[in-house]
Amino acid sequence: MSTPAILDRKDFDSLLGALRDRGHEVIGPRVRDGAIVYDTVDTAADLPEGWTDEHEGGHYRLKPRTDKALFGYVVGPTSWKKFLFPPQQTVFRATRVDGQLRFEPGVVDDHPRAFLGVRSCELHALAIQDKVFMAGPYADTTYQQRRESVFIIAVNCVEAGATCFCVSMDTGPAVGAGHDLALTEVINAREHYFLVEAGSNRGAELLAAVPHRGATEQEINAARGGVAQAAESMGRKLETEDIRALLLGNLDHPHWDEVADRCLSCANCTLVCPTCFCSSVEDSTSLDGGEAEHTRHWDSCFNQDFSYIAGGSVRASTASRYRQWLTHKLATWYDQFDSSGCVGCGSCITWCPVGIDITAEVAAIRASDQRRGDR
Amino acid sequence: MNTPVQRPKLAVWKFASCDGCQLSLLDCEDELLAVADAVEIAYFPEATRREVAGPYDISLVEGSVTTPRDARRIRQVRQSSRTLITIGACATAGGIQALRNFRDVEGFINTVYAHPEYIDTLATSTPIDEHVPVDFELRGCPINKHQLLEVISAYVAGRQPNVPTYSVCEECKRGGNVCVMVAHGTPCLGPVTQAGCGALCPAYNRGCYGCFGPKETPNTAALSGQLGALGMGREELVRFYRNFNAHAEPFRQESERHDK
Numbered sequence: 301m302s303t304p305a306i307l308d309r310k311d312f313d314s315l316l317g318a319l320r321d322r323g324h325e326v327i328g329p330r331v332r333d334g335a336i337v338y339d340t341v342d343t344a345a346d347l348p349e350g351w352t353d354e355h356e357g358g359h360y361r362l363k364p365r366t367d368k369a370l371f372g373y374v375v376g377p378t379s380w381k382k383f384l385f386p387p388q389q390t391v392f393r394a395t396r397v398d399g400q401l402r403f404e405p406g407v408v409d410d411h412p413r414a415f416l417g418v419r420s421c422e423l424h425a426l427a428i429q430d431k432v433f434m435a436g437p438y439a440d441t442t443y444q445q446r447r448e449s450v451f452i453i454a455v456n457c458v459e460a461g462a463t464c465f466c467v468s469m470d471t472g473p474a475v476g477a478g479h480d481l482a483l484t485e486v487i488n489a490r491e492h493y494f495l496v497e498a499g500s501n502r503g504a505e506l507l508a509a510v511p512h513r514g515a516t517e518q519e520i521n522a523a524r525g526g527v528a529q530a531a532e533s534m535g536r537k538l539e540t541e542d543i544r545a546l547l548l549g550n551l552d553h554p555h556w557d558e559v560a561d562r563c564l565s566c567a568n569c570t571l572v573c574p575t576c577f578c579s580s581v582e583d584s585t586s587l588d589g590g591e592a593e594h595t596r597h598w599d600s601c602f603n604q605d606f607s608y609i610a611g612g613s614v615r616a617s618t619a620s621r622y623r624q625w626l627t628h629k630l631a632t633w634y635d636q637f638d639s640s641g642c643v644g645c646g647s648c649i650t651w652c653p654v655g656i657d658i659t660a661e662v663a664a665i666r667a668s669d670q671r672r673g674d675r
Numbered sequence: 676m677n678t679p680v681q682r683p684k685l686a687v688w689k690f691a692s693c694d695g696c697q698l699s700l701l702d703c704e705d706e707l708l709a710v711a712d713a714v715e716i717a718y719f720p721e722a723t724r725r726e727v728a729g730p731y732d733i734s735l736v737e738g739s740v741t742t743p744r745d746a747r748r749i750r751q752v753r754q755s756s757r758t759l760i761t762i763g764a765c766a767t768a769g770g771i772q773a774l775r776n777f778r779d780v781e782g783f784i785n786t787v788y789a790h791p792e793y794i795d796t797l798a799t800s801t802p803i804d805e806h807v808p809v810d811f812e813l814r815g816c817p818i819n820k821h822q823l824l825e826v827i828s829a830y831v832a833g834r835q836p837n838v839p840t841y842s843v844c845e846e847c848k849r850g851g852n853v854c855v856m857v858a859h860g861t862p863c864l865g866p867v868t869q870a871g872c873g874a875l876c877p878a879y880n881r882g883c884y885g886c887f888g889p890k891e892t893p894n895t896a897a898l899s900g901q902l903g904a905l906g907m908g909r910e911e912l913v914r915f916y917r918n919f920n921a922h923a924e925p926f927r928q929e930s931e932r933h934d935k
Binding site for chain 2: 332333334335337358359360361362377378382387388561562563564565566567568571572582583584585586587588589597598600602603604605618650651652653654655
């Protein structure tokens with residue numbers, strides 16, 4: 301959209317300042333409790349300078365880097381979804397006044413936010429949730445209200461984590477669309493700068509407000525080289541060829557039971573997944589019956605009550621719940637939303653307390669495909 | 676004062692316990708007057724000497740059954756209660772005192788007491804529902820006062836209480852806690868423990884102690900496998916599951932699997 305520019309590391313604070321001047325709360329990466337989480341960022345000093353993250357199935361460690369990179373990590377334990385689709389929100393309150401019920405909608409905190417450090421996989425996840433919540437005749441207006449004011453500064457990955465597989469899902473590591481600005485961090489013994497590319501008019505307008513200069517071909521190549529390097533070093537791979545038919549043709553595969561032996565049905569995978577969108581609503585009443593509240597909170601297909609209908613839970617076994625999650629994510633999501641529900645961020649692998657690996661489970665089913673004749 | 680004419684009569688009973696759970700009712704300082712408006716506090720020795728004779732609409736029962744006398748008394752409580760709700764780990768799982776269930780109580784008595792003949796106790800500490808039918812169990816050591824208010828409100832309104840049976844992990848993730856097990860290697864019972872505490876310990880970078888007992892469909896064997904990989908030995912695993920809910924079936928079975 302624009303010619304690439306260079307933002308020097310020493311001018312990074314002016315970028316944050318320009319966002320604040322435009323009324324945005326900047327949310328970006330910070331070190332907290334031994335991890336890189338997304339939270340309010342005031343200055344560049346709040347960013348995880350010199351830190352990286354180590355990922356494996358059921359394993360995450362914050363580690364020092366040998367350089368002072370600001371974005372030298374992959375993805376954290378939290379996804380951006382909590383800012384647009386909050387874990388808990390009041391839908392409405394009802395008060396009894398003179399025998400009549402008075403309804404009042406919940407307050408939507410839609411102050412302008414800027415997301416700093418959004419990775420390509422996460423941008424794809426945002427696009428998926430946008431479709432889930434805003435497309436079609438029943439848009440979620442509370443999501444829409446929060447989403448409309450979000451300014452997105454994406455960051456290209458120049459390193460891949462051990463649980464990353466965005467290349468398999470065609471969702472990264474290079475930032476494609478959906479951002480206002482995209483940064484690529486370049487750091488070596490001599491220099492530390494960011495290649496900046498605008499993805500929207502307001503991105504270009506913001507860039508104009510901060511110190512920058514045109515990028516040389518050499519600088520552009522250095523940045524592109526980093527992204528290419530990340531693409532080559534994916535920690536995981538998921539074969540997606542024919543995946544919908546493969547999974548839906550293996551609904552009775554014994555591997556679902558094998559996974560269930562390991563699965564804790566604790567719901568962590570769904571809660572860290574940047575595209576999982578399920579919620580439940582509940583009503584509560586005050587002791588005197590004068591007030592009631594209707595709240596919506598994150599829920600999960602791994603919880604028994606989630607599939608509870610008259611007579612009991614439809615998915616009583618853990619095997620059926622794991623199968624529901626995986627086949628929805630990788631197969632029936634295509635029927636519902638015209639895309640995969642997986643962006644290859646690897647969060648479900650890292651944050652599963654026992655390290656169940658979606659790529660390995662699909663590979664196991666593929667290796668002993670039980671479809672007959674119709675292949 | 677907008678007091679209903681016929682308020683449900685509430686009784687609070689104590690069995691073998693520390694009193695912490697029934698104190699949770701008194702801890703509802705801001706809501707206490709509303710509670711007293713919504714129900715008639717008919718029997719609650721911890722709060723008042725005033726005693727209204729039964730039968731009672733709601734009985735909150737705290738504590739486990741550890742003596743022959745209490746085994747008889749709980750039947751009387753059941754008989755005089757329309758709805759019986761057990762509160763806390765002692766009443767719902769036998770409590771920390773259920774550690775005796777794994778050992779020789781006779782031996783303890785002879786070792787500890789100068790006059791063992793004065794001691795009249797059962798060999799086990801058992802939850803209330805092993806003695807009488809229970810209408811609702813509220814977990815926790817101690818219980819969460821917000822859940823207690825929710826249960827009382829639900830009873831008064833004639834609706835189902837919102838008391839989830841899923842894992843503590845749900846509360847961790849909703850609260851934005853970093854997973855102590857994955858990110859720090861800290862052993863945690865959260866993935867097999869029922870929510871309700873608000874993930875209090877993980878919020879302070881501690882592993883979950885399992886105060887709210889086993890969650891729905893807990894896979895303790897899989898968790899133990901991972902805890903072993905994190906360096907826990909058999910003896911540690913036994914102690915890990917033998918806490919305030921040691922006698923709760925999934926935790927008991929898992930601890931016994933490693934206690935060989």
